[in-house]
Amino acid sequence: MDNTDVNVVYSVQHQLPLVMYIAQYFFFTGLSAGSFVISVVATLLGRREFKPIGKITAILAPILLMIAPLNLIADLEQPLRFWHLFIFYNWTSPITYGSFLLTAYPIMGIIYAIMVFTNRQTPAKILGILGVPLAISVHGYTGFILALAKARALWNTAAMPTIFLVSAMVSGIGLVVVIAAARWKWFDKDATPEQRQSDKKLITQLATFMAYTIMLDLFLIVSDILVLLTAHSDAYQAGMLILTGNFAPIFLGVEIFLGSIVPMVLVLGPTRKSMKAIVIASILVNIGVYAMRFVMVIGGQTIPLS
Amino acid sequence: MALAQKRYAMVIDMHRCIGCHACTVACKAEMAVPLEVNATWVKIIEKGPYPSTRRFYLPRLCNNCDNPICVRNCPTQASYKRDDGIVVVDPHRCIGCKYCIASCPYDVRYINPFKNIVEKCYFCQHRVDAGLEPACVEGCPTRAMIFGDRNDSKSEISQLLASNATTVLKEEMETGPNVYYIAADETAMSNVENGINYRTEGAFFKLRL
Secondary structure: OOOOOEEEEEOOOOOOOOOHHHHHHHHHHHHHHHHHHHHHHHHHHOOHHHHHHHHHHHHHHHHHHHHHHHHHHHHOOOHHHOOHHHHOOOOOOHHHHHHHHHHHHHHHHHHHHHHHHOOOHHHHHHHHHHHHHHHHHHHHHHHHHHHOOOOOOOOOOOOHHHHHHHHHHHHHHHHHHHHHHHHHHHOOOOOOHHHHHHHHHHHHHHHHHHHHHHHHHHHHHHHHHHHHHHOOHHHHHHHHHHHOOOOHHHHHHHHHHHHHHHHHHHHHOOOOOOHHHHHHHHHHHHHHHHHHHHHHHHHHHOOOOO | OOOOOOOEEEEEEOOOOOOOOHHHHHHHHHHOOOOOOOOOEEEEEEEOOOOOOEEEEEEEOOOOOOOOHHHHHOOOOOEEEOOOOOEEEOOOOOOOOOHHHHHOOOOOOEEEOOOOEEEOOOOOHHHHHOOOOOHHHHHOOOOOEEEEEOOOOOOHHHHHHHHOOEEOOOHHHOOOOOEEEEOOOHHHHOOOOOOOOHHHHHHHHOOOO
16 A cells, blocks of 8 residues: 555564575476477477487476475475375365476476487377376466465466466577587587588577567566556555566566567577577576566565565 | 354454553463564554554454465465364474465464474464463453454354454455454555565565575
8 A cells, every 4th residue: 555644663574485495496397397398399290300309308307307396395494394295285285286296297207208218209209298288287386386375466366377387488498499509519510511500490490489489478477467557456566566666677677678578689680590699598588587486486475465 | 054163253442452562472472482473463553644643553463264375275284274263283294385374365474483384373272272362362451352252142252243343354365364353444454564665675685595
């Protein structure tokens, strides 16, 4: 409430419950889900030139998803009691879905990676098709964690899972582009010139796809903020917090400008043929998505509740 | 409704509250609440331009909601609702994921820095089970806090609820709070802040990384 004649003499505000561990966890699951989806697309299309991308992403997805839950366990106040999640589950809590998804998905990802690396096409394709919904839910549920924490106006929106999924795709493609470009630069010397050419073309195509995904992400963010600004007073406060408040430099400066607009210009603009520009854009995109997780998780909790 | 189903509730009469913080002190002593966290506190605001200015108080505690978001979101069923309506946290079950704190619209849950589990106001369940009143109610010098079974039509609280205009905090959250206020100031009940965002300061400098 905006009342200049009000002075708060005493009130209690407890410490932020969810801190950077959680933002980081969201970032890693996003990377994992994004790279898994790309891997499955590469495997399903089955073209020869997609092979290296399919392999890079197949190994990235389970590794990233094994790092991610470490953040969660480190965040627990009682880390040794994490097994309570599986014994005393509660089906109305999104964290319960998460604890089972986070168990099933890496196992599935490892089996899928073995199939891809041993060139068993049919089982890889079947596992891939089964795995995409799993990958989407393993990241989509994190959006529900925020959306169902009803108290926080910035989180409590139906767009939250979709925003998380789309930004996961963006960061996943970004990471894959960086690694594929590193392979192209340093570990691809034995390949024929035609192969190198087709690899470069593939990286450029991936980057272009990333730029289109960024556009979708920006659309979702703009629509979310528009609705926040026109909804009830808490939502308005949340919208203003990220537009003009303490989180504006990180939201507008890092997430929107550095993490979305600049990469889009680099990838689609006159520098679109340059490998350096593409790699810089992909790194920026990942910084932007990390900033987005930070703004959402920490920013959402900074609006006082009492 | 089940016969004689108890539903504990509290009425806080702001006509009587003098903002003395006796409830805070009683709560701290009874529940061994550590420094920096509070299960009960009195929010104080000053309102209006001079000379027509006034202080308003608002004792705050867990609303022990009928439809608690914290219980719905607790992944281990450590938070649960007793049959008499009191929302409690099982200290042996809680893993400290803090999702309940993030979900609660009233900011009444906290991490006990010594026990490393989530704690909150339990309406002093151990005292209530022994037939006593909660510590804050007993400590209140002006009897501004009245505790009882709101399903028992002969109790003082149900008669107060029947004969007074009452409000609850954040009704729009559909939580069904069980702490009712008589004549509470609307501004004190909303999340006012005087230009300083305490939360944001904590976000940047006090991150527990």
